[in-house]
Amino acid sequence: xxxxxxxxxxxxxxxxxxxxxxxxxxxxxxxxxxxxxxxxxxxxxxxxxxxxxxxxxxxxxxxxxxxxxxxxxxxxxxxxxxxxxxxxxxxxxxxxxxxxxxxxxxxxxxxxxxxxxxxxxxxxxxxxxxxxxxxxxxxxxxxxxxxxxxxxxxxxx
Numbered sequence: 001x002x003x004x005x006x007x008x009x010x011x012x013x014x015x016x017x018x019x020x021x022x023x024x025x026x027x028x029x030x031x032x033x034x035x036x037x038x039x040x041x042x043x044x045x046x047x048x049x050x051x052x053x054x055x056x057x058x059x060x061x062x063x064x065x066x067x068x069x070x071x072x073x074x075x076x077x078x079x080x081x082x083x084x085x086x087x088x089x090x091x092x093x094x095x096x097x098x099x100x101x102x103x104x105x106x107x108x109x110x111x112x113x114x115x116x117x118x119x120x121x122x123x124x125x126x127x128x129x130x131x132x133x134x135x136x137x138x139x140x141x142x143x144x145x146x147x148x149x150x151x152x153x154x155x156x157x
Contacts, residue, residue, distance in 0.1 A: 010108050014101040021095060028059055028083075028092055036081045038064045041096055045069070046113035051133045053116055054105040057096035061087045070117045097139050110138030 018025075029040045042060040045053045061084030062068065062077075073080060073088070080088065087093040100106040106113065111132040114122070123129050 006107065007104075010101050013108055014098040018098050018102075024092070025095060028087065028095070031083045032060055032081075035083050036060075036063055042068070042093075045116045046137065047116055047119040047133060048105055048113055049133060049136045051119075051130065054100070054113075056105075056113060057099055059087055059093045059096060060084070061093045069115060072115075072118075094139065101139065105136070107136040107138045109140060110135050111141050112143060113137035 032040045038060060040060060042058045042062070043055050044058070046056040048054045061081060062073065062079040063081055065079050067079070084093070097106060101108060
């Protein structure tokens with residue numbers, strides 16, 4: 001019952017957000033398209049519910065590069081495009097994940113989905129790490145509420 005209510009909330013919220021933010025999506029898409037070669041969207045495999053991989057969508061904030069699926073961005077990363085700096089700082093690069101929510105790959109709230117490479121790395125190092133996959137990953141979650149974004153400084157974090 002609770003999962004059903006949460007899913008209905010996710011679909012309604014994501015639908016309303018996509019509709020109301022459509023003008024922002026258009027402006028962001030044009031900005032990305034005219035400032036760097038490559039597609040407007042970035043697609044990356046992430047680990048989701050029940051440990052199954054899915055394709056996460058984001059607005060592309062980096063130049064096309066070979067490390068996109070294995071290396072997280074850090075401060076001053078030269079791979080980040082000028083619009084990408086703003087998109088990342090404002091979290092607008094995350095907006096396409098509303099489609100992931102509609103598709104059922106994600107939820108509004110839940111543990112952030114990690115890159116497959118990070119799942120493989122952390123699973124043997126952190127006790128009960130794989131429990132995070134007992135629920136749909138979220139657009140936002142506990143780590144973001146606690147102020148963590150991107151790479152964390154220590155394994156404990």
